[in-house]
Amino acid sequence: MPLIAVEEHWTSPGVIAALEALPPGEADESLALNDRGDTLERLADLGELRLRAMDAQGIDLAIVSHAPPGTQALPAGDAVPLARDANDAVAEAVDRHPTRLRAMATLPLTAPDAAAAELERAAGLGHVGAMVHGRARDLLLDDPVFDHVFTVASARNLPIFIHPQIPADGVRDAVYRGFDPVTDLGLATFGWGWHVEAATAALRLILRGTFDRHPDLQIVLGHWGELLLFWLDRADGLARVRGLERSISDYVRSNVVVTSSGMFTPALLRHALSVTTADRLVFSTDYPFQQPTAAEIESFLGELGPEDREAVAHRTARTMFGLDA
Secondary structure: OOOEEEEEEEOOHHHHHHHHOOOOOOOOHHHHHHOOOOHHHHHHOOOHHHHHHHHHHOOOEEEEEEOOOOOOOOOHHHHHHHHHHHHHHHHHHHHHOOOOEEEOEEOOOOOHHHHHHHHHHHHHHOOOOEEEEOEEOOEEOOOHHHHHHHHHHHHHOOOEEEEOOOOOHHHHHHHHOOOOHHHHHHHHOOOOHHHHHHHHHHHHHHHOOHHHHOOOOOEEEOHHHHOHHHOHHHHHHHHHHHOOOOOHHHHHHHHEEEEOOOOOOHHHHHHHHHHOOHHHEEOOOOOOOOOOOHHHHHHHHOOOOHHHHHHHHHHHHHHHOOOOO
């Protein structure tokens, strides 16, 4: 059975150089998490090193996306050309390995109109979606200035992956600091803050009426729905307060796709299947930050019955990302 992984990361040297050149007050401290072991080398590679890792894991096709924060932490004047260059570079890698790779676009959301135009251009290059984050400098993803991006995504049937990013500095001061620097960073990122940020961004899009204006729009959330799947009973109350057409749960079940992100705990899988359906779940390893073995992957997929396994392993990804087309 084919295996497609949809949250596999890479980085553009130009984007990383620009991010590292930002002044201290604007820098994204989560970049330090890339500098562990051979992570930097693996992120930079879109060729043989990555393909060997896929072969070892039994992954047939990877949909790659730029690691956070992409170009969203950059000023518009830098973000626009660097996003274009990154999308061109990854398109060339897909052209070199057309049976093994597809790509999601990087969008310069600090320039909203340019971001919509870049998504159109990226679709023409063959990109199958876009990866974004919940905040572009001071603009939240549900700000009306981004609605044209969602218009393009919906018209082009391009899923928008909302990936975690480090909370804004003021939020970190209020909530995520007060320990040692390493603990502060971990609390604000992989340990908690990343996932709250991504879930909140998705929830705000629902509350903003994004899916009422764009009912065919699909978003993707990693890490088993970034906590949102576990809190729908409470979140549904927001829909009533806001006067939405549907419950939060209903939007999640019809407009949100969820990835495993290398978190292969059977209890998480069972809960996801109790809240949504297998045709809303896709496989991912979160490469290279997580590198599960083929045996671990097989054990995880073995938790599923034949029909659900087919959906999670490849059918949902093919449908959502238009791979058969």
